Amino acid sequence: MLSVQNLEVVYDDVVLALRGVSLEIPDDRIVALLGANGAGKSTLLRALSGMLDIHDGDVRKGDVTLDGTSVARLSATAMAGRGIKHVLEGRRVFRELSVEENLRVGAHVARKDLRANLVRVYDLFPRLVERKDQLAGFLSGGEQQMLAIGRALMSGPRYLLLDEPSLGLAPMVVAQIRDIIAEINHQGTGVLLVEQNATMALQIAHHGYVMETGRVVMDRPAAELLADDDIREFYLGLGAEGERTSYRDVKHYRRRKRWAS
Ligand SMILES: Nc1ncnc2c1ncn2[C@@H]1O[C@H](COP(=O)(O)OP(=O)(O)OP(=O)(O)O)[C@@H](O)[C@H]1O
Ligand SMILES: [Mg+2]
Known part of the structure; x- marks a missing residue:
């Protein structure tokens, strides 16, 4: 279990982006993290993947634990080594590399399983098989998102942290990505799914958290969040x-x- 307890994060020693957030991601679950712009969703993902440093962010209080052991101040490389993989917002791919080269780059912490992981990714994303020798820069937005997720899977992560994978994609592509995320989870990967598209996220999530200005304001089973008209x-x-x-x-x-x- 990956867990966050009462976490406070500041940027540049002044901007308080998380104000005591607690959240749990069980191994076999999809957890949705929803909320308006600036609520602190991406900051929470950075805290979980060791990427606060790059942004001059710092954990001021609270803890991040993996199976009960504190990992709050580990580097991104150390977190990746522990099986936590963050897919950044905005479909970051190496545009000048081919699809398959992008996937091979993603395998750097799991060299020995490269072939098995490549088979898994191509099974999940048949589109990427068709495109495997093309430059990633020429892929459509949806294909680039698939590639970004596929690259993260190449390290065989235990937990996948996804930052707004549906952003800017057509509804049909959003539905495809949604179904693939559900399948990835079925195969045994825990998922923290940050989304502006609440419906999409809650359709596949087991549990949902809603954040507002650095705090969790709602924490319920996903089905309850979807069913409650006021929420x-x-x-x-x-x-x-x-x-x-x-x-x-x-x-x-x-x-x-x-x-x-
Ligand atoms: N690198 C940074 N340096 C300083 N402040 C930052 C930085 N990144 C985010 N913030 C601030 O921290 C707060 C939370 O931002 P964050 O990006 O985590 O929100 P978010 O929920 O992901 O928003 P969005 O939906 O726009 O992606 C905001 O007030 C934001 O301005
Ligand atoms: Mg964000």
Whole structure:
């Protein structure tokens, strides 16, 4: 189990981005992490993957533990070595390398399993087989996202941290990525899924957390979050029929509601 206890993170010694966050990712689960822009979702992923350093971020209080042992101040390389792999927002691929070269680069901490991991990735993403000799820069957005996830899987991670994998993709591609994430989890990888697309994330997640300005404000089984009309409307920005309003509208609505009561 990967777990976060009462975590506080500051950037540049001044910006308090996480204000006491607690969260759990059991090995065989998909956990959704939702919330508006700037809530602290990416910061939490960085804290879990050892990437705060690069951003001048620091853990000020609390802890990150893996099977009960503190890993809060380990480097990104050390965290990758412990099986925690972070797929950054924005589909980072090596554009000038081929698809297969990108995947081989991803295998650097699991050289001996390279062939088996390559088979697993190609099974999950048949599109990547068709494209394996093409330069990654020429792939579509959806294919680049698949490649970014595939590259992370090449190290055979125990936990996959995904930062907004559906961002900017067409609905059909979002559905494909969603189903593949569910399959990755079925194969035994724990997933922390950060999403603006709350419906997509909650459809496959077992549990969901909603963050607001550095805090967890809601923590429930995913099915409950999806089923509760008030939560859908006030926390997730989803209308009754499931269409998304923007988080900005949600904020305004909540403020009005507070005044009215
Ligand atoms: N590298 C950084 N240096 C300083 N402040 C940062 C840095 N990265 C994020 N922040 C601040 O920390 C807070 C949380 O940001 P974070 O990126 O974690 O939010 P987020 O929930 O991922 O938002 P988004 O939905 O926009 O990706 C914000 O106030 C943000 O401005
Ligand atoms: Mg983010």
